[in-house]
Amino acid sequence: MSVLDPLASTAASSLPRPPVPAHPTPLPTRTAADVRAALLARVEIALLDVREEAAFAEGHPLWAANLAASRLELDAWGRLPRRDVPIVVYDDGEGVATASARKLQSLGYTDVALLAGGLSAWREDGFELFRDLNVPSKAFGELLDARRRTPSLSAEEVHARLARRENLVVLDARRFDEYRTASLPGAISVPGGELVRRARDLAPDPSTTLVVHCAGRTRSLIGAQSLIDAGLPNPVFALRNGTIGWTLAGLPLASGQGRSHEDLPLGDLSAAREGATAFARRARVQRIDTAVVAEWLADPRRTTYRFDVRGSSEYARGHRPGFRHAPGGQLVQETDHFVPVRGARIVLADDDGIRAPVAAAWLAQMGWETAVLPPDHAAHTETGPDLPPQPLSPAVATVTPAQLARWRAEEADREHPDTVVVDVAPSITYIVRHIPGAWWSPRARLAEALRSVIPHARRVVLTGNLGVLPRFVAADLAAELAAEGRELLVLEGGTSAWYDAGLPIESANPRLAFPRDDRYRRPYEGAHHARDEIQAYLDWETGLLAQLDRDGTHFFRVLER
Structure with a gap:
């Protein structure tokens, strides 16, 4: 692996942390207007909210990334790979921004500034604030639905079809652990990045109806639209409002299910590969080779992220050197987490020519400069799980x-x-x-x-x-x-x-010395749901479209039909 053992005393590729001056010079500042101008100019910038996750979820700029002060040493090098990327750090009066900026400097980052006036200045300047997590992807999902009118079925209609034992298969596009917690009865776990690759195996009869769902809307919509745009011949629908809509309809969810796409043998991938390639071509995804990747990595002015979008066990068995693991569906869903540098390049790889092009097609529509490498099994020379690069831990008792x-x-x-x-x-x-x-x-x-x-x-x-x-x-x-x-x-x-x-x-x-503010709990999580809270969550999701229009920094480009 190319990753450092965080406890190792010798690691050739680790960088020593430069000493912090006893009397450091004042930190530079950038105004909210400066940050917005950079976003509109589409130049690289990392706008970092260093509060804990719960506070971040209560309100933040669209392209802010949550990099909590509590985990800077563990997360910064992996999420901010270029040390001279422009970074702007803020909090909302919690008093962690300055110390976090200093810590980033000690980790080798050379262009670190504070957001002048913090989050309150952004608010006072009249710029838009967004609630919840993974907002860019969720907002894109709403724009996708508005532009493409992704076919969907209500919970009541899906329930009726299942009761009539129609030729219908339900696919849960979330992570397997989410599926296990609560899913539609009889659903099969197929994380979003696997849908195009496995749909024909799960529904070999082209007359079989496929219903894709998640907890809310985003992964249902993007998952269903992936199958449509990749040319699957079956009737495809998103479950309208996901398990939230199912719950609001008074229908029971199942917990502890274990049906997975991995239970079925992998069939012929040629049709899926052809559809994925065509989808990526329509989205204007670049197809590059390793020489271009090397040129991009050598460019001191740009950040290049490299991700292997396959499953975790596949990645561990062998992957390209320097490629981090990011399952395709989750990469599209949590782009703000995986790629906190807005304006960066993204290179994706797989071993089948399906999963990388599909994920890249969505990222390109979300305004990212995205490219794919052709499959090359011989290039998978590193093994083991994905571990982020980290500085050597300090000597302590x-x-x-x-x-x-x-x-x-x-x-x-x-x-x-x-x-x-x-x-x-x-x-x-x-x-x-x-x-x-x-x-x-x-x-x-x-x-x-x-x-x-x-x-x-x-x-x-x-x-x-x-x-x-x-x-x-x-x-x-x-x-x-x-x-x-x-x-x-x-x-x-x-x-x-x-x-x-x-x-x-x-x-x-x-x-608990203090309330658990390091994790944001969505209204639909857990076994008991207050109807008014989960309905408010749906209303929030559908309201993101208006916020996008007011904010104006997204550069989303949804493909035409």
Whole structure:
């Protein structure tokens, strides 16, 4: 793999972090008007919202990307591959923007500025703010529906057809884990990037009706339209409003289903390949070779992202050097996450000449300069899962799981133990499993938590899923705690090492120092749904079209029929 081991002491391709001057020069600023002008000029810019996900989802500019301050060291190098890309950082008064900008400088980024006045300045200038996550893709989906009128069926009609046992197949275009949580009864999991490739295997009779669904609208619409634009002969429909519409119709969803496109053998791909190629050609996707990729990567003025759009197991078995993993359907759905630099180039690869052209056709319509490489199995010389490049983690004091367990056993009956464990992993990871008695705190508020929320202890042990993030957190806090006469340690290997050592884990009794703001929960998630909230979510999705018109920075180009 070309990825650095974040805990390795020697890694030839890692870059040392330059020292931060004791008295750094003031950070430059760019105004909201400057940022908007760059977006309209279609020059490269990364507008970074460094708040936690929940705050970001409450309102942000269309092309802002959420790169939370709590994970900068882990995520920046992978998501911002060119170190001299223009970066503008902002918050909304939370006080994390300046420190994040400095941290980006310490990671080697040379063109980092603050958004003058923060998000409030964007708001006061009258520029549009968008709610929720993955908004560019969702807004594009609404424009697609308005322009193409993608065929759709209501929940009631699909339910009636299923009840009549019509010749109909339901395809869930989301990730497999989402499908497992709640899907239409009898649906088959076919993530969006696989639809064109597998539809003929799942419905070999061209008279079979295919209904594509997701939770809401975007992946249903893009998935159904992918099949239509790639020339599938079957009748194809999107389930209108997805599982939300199904729920609003009073119909039950199924959980724990396990039917997958991978259960069927792969058939003849020639028709799918021909349709995908024609679709990409209509979208004006470039077809390039490795020499052009090398030229693009050598261009100091442009950022080039490289993605392998196949499934994770295929990627792990072998992929092109330097290509990150991004399943095609999710890349189209979460483009703001995978490609935070607006104006960058995107190169896609697969091994069948289907998945990369289909994903590229959508990205091109969304205003990205997109190209595909022809399949070349001999080029798949790297193996293993996708791991982001990261700087070497700082040297910090550590403790083994065995020693921590001994301390906790010795202090079990004390009213005021000497040791407290604090988990700084993503909150969902903490909720799923954590060391019994461990607290959870967001990184940005950890110092505050240790002062006023978490019981005082002379020894603080930080943990996380694998123990990587806690090392960076500890480096920030070590001097402050040492001045207070407190010891700060990192659990070696994190909670995973604790679990692997056979030590107890729990998912109950969470101790949250602050509300879980690192993850935004959509109204349709979970087992119980308030009808007014999920209806409001649908209304928000359909309202994105008007916001696009007011914002004016999207450059979306929907293909004609």
